[in-house]
Amino acid sequence: MRNAEATRERLVQAARRIFSERGYERTTVRDIAAQAEVNPALINRYFGGKEQLFAEAVSVDLALPDLSGLESGRIGPALAAHFFRRWEGAEHDDLLRTLIRTAATNPEAAVRIREILGRQVAPMISRVAGSERLAERAYLVATQILGLAYARYVINLSDDDIARDTLVAAIGETLQRYLTAPLP
Structure with a gap:
């Protein structure tokens, strides 16, 4: 069983690397298997196919901080x-950009983003903003964060003239309004 677990983990790690580099559409089962140095048939055996492997490989923990004490x-x-640190952080955070890029053309990636945000952002918001119109607040926060990520890290919209502190403050003000201000 240990070999099976090790092989499965190698496949997930290989998939993360290749999906991050090439995106979903340009990644093949053969590419992943070659990277993991296994037979491509093992992807079907362990995951049932590319889509299920993708879903597991891009399981992302946003590591949202506890903001309730602020x-x-x-x-x-x-x-x-926090989101600026995540987007510009560790190598595994390339998966966040991969998900954003891929979601535009792949329904499975879009589902993964919705699941990640639903499981992680909504509970964080409920701790700092309560439950009043929670779904709407989570939606608004998600649009801001996803829009920022897409503009900055996928299409590389330049912000050379705007200091990072200015961006954090401006985006932060918008997030603050979404989290705590009365909604129309």
Whole structure:
């Protein structure tokens, strides 16, 4: 059983690397198997196919901080700073960009993003903003974060003239409003 677990993990790691580099559409089962140095048939055996392997490979923990201890006006900027660190952070965070890029053309990637946000962002918001219109607040926060990620890290919209601190403050203000201000 140990070999099976090790092989499965090698496949997941290989898939993460290749999906991050090439995206979903340009990645083949053969590419992943070659990277993991296994027979391509093992992908079907362990995962049932490319889509299921993709779903497992891009399981992302956003590592959202506990913002409930912050004074109310600092929650939005702290959340914005967290996302900037995540997007510009460790190598495994390339998966976040891969998901954003792939979601435009792949329904499975779009489902994964919705699942990740639903499981992780909504509970974080409920801790800092309560349950009043939680779904709407989570939706608004997600649109801001996903829009930022797409513009900055997928299409590489230049922000050379805007200091990162300015971006964090501006995005933070918007997130703050979504989290704590009365919604129309």
